[in-house]
Amino acid sequence: MSPRSPATLIPLRRPTESTPPPPAPVTTEAPPPEKLLLEEPAAADETPSKKAPRGVFAGRRARLGGVALLALIVAVSAGGLYVDYSSRFATTDDAFIAARQFAVAPKVPGYLTSVPVTDNQHVATGDVIAHVDERDYRVALALAEAAVSAAQAGIANIDAQLQVQQAQITASETQVKLGEARLVYAQQQSERYGELAKEGWSSRQTGELALSELYQQQAALANARANVTVAHRQLESLKAQRNSAVASLQQEQARRDQAQLNLSYTTVTAAQPGRIVQLGAAVGQFAQAGTALSMFVPDEIWVTANFKETQLDAMRPGQPVSFRIDAYPDREIHGHVASVQPGSGTAFSLLPAENATGNYVKIVQRVPVKVVIDHPPTDVALGPGMSVVPTVRTDPTPSLYERLRSWL
Secondary structure (H helix, E strand, C coil): CCCCCHHHHCCCCCCCCCCCCCCCCCCCCCCCHHHHHHHHHHHHCHHHHHHHHHHHHHHHHHHHHHHHHHHHHHHHHHHHHHHHHHCCEEECCCEEEEECCEEECCCCCEEEEECCCCCCCEECCCCEEEEECCHHHHHHHHHHHHHHHHHHHHHHHHHHHHHHHHHHHHHHHHHHHHHHHHHHHHHHHHHHHHHHHHHCCCCHHHHHHHHHHHHHHHHHHHHHHHHHHHHHHHHHHHHHHHHHHHHHHHHHHHHHHHHHHHHHHCEEECCCCEEEECCCCCCCCEECCCCCCEEEEECCEEEEEEEEHHHCCCCCCCCEEEEEECCEEEEEEEEEEEEECCCCCHHHCCCCCCCCCCCCCCCCCEEEEEEEECCCCCCCCCCCCCEEEEEEECCCCCCHHHHHHHHC
């Protein structure tokens, strides 16, 4: 066979969109027959390689569609579970810790001799907060006790006089009885000598003497009776004096008790457990009565949550509450609803809104709800004004999510 030209032995490939056409050969040598045989099948396999990506893309679209449908079902189910679960709760971010804080002040004036507490210190009931100089009050107490002793001595003196007066009354009553006996005898003598004088057995002078003795005994008896009356009047006077002395004693005892109280007021103590806040007392300071030495925050705190009035339909006292404090976001604290204020917050403000004048725009009001903390944490500082986010469970029935979780 005659050798073919090099141009007729090289197979030409049809250019495609993805493969650029090959450059024109420049060699003049004829390729070996084995290379021609190997290149021919490669040219025949070009067509299947172009159709392979269509099936792959179709499978991917089917798989992505299934995943999207499954994700949609999961999202709708999760949304339904969340709506069903959240409908059993009511929450607000308008909530704060509250307490009945008050100022600590002495009741008596004086110089402060010691202040054994410091800022933010926790104190128990009866712990000393400050000492006022007590020397003046001890002197006042000694004077009051001396006055009480004097009043008691006065009463004892009057009691002795009463006993003497009672003895005088007894003696006067004895004189009355003696006068009555003498009067009877004088009457008998006067009658006897009067009869004898009429009959002539006795002289007229003797009868007159007997009659005079009768008159004297009558006067003596009247005098004795008058003495008894005077003695009784003096006894009543002494009793009145004793009553006055007893009243004076009670008055002095009251002054003594007041002096004892004033002395006790020189030691300012904590009336309940709590914390010392904004301490302003210092040793050597002259504190007037009622001067604030510090603020005091009791341990008894609660949460005032201002819920919208539209959230109160199912809210009742005793419902459980869980809340988080902004200062300690990783800690969940539990409590319960104590009470719902009978009125909105604006109704009890200093200047309540007057809706009967001017144009009116309805605004959802907020009502304070008192939430009591069941077990307040002791390892962190909680005080009035700290922000809280409470969540009240208004529906105790378990949600679908809770039932599913219990089953699983």
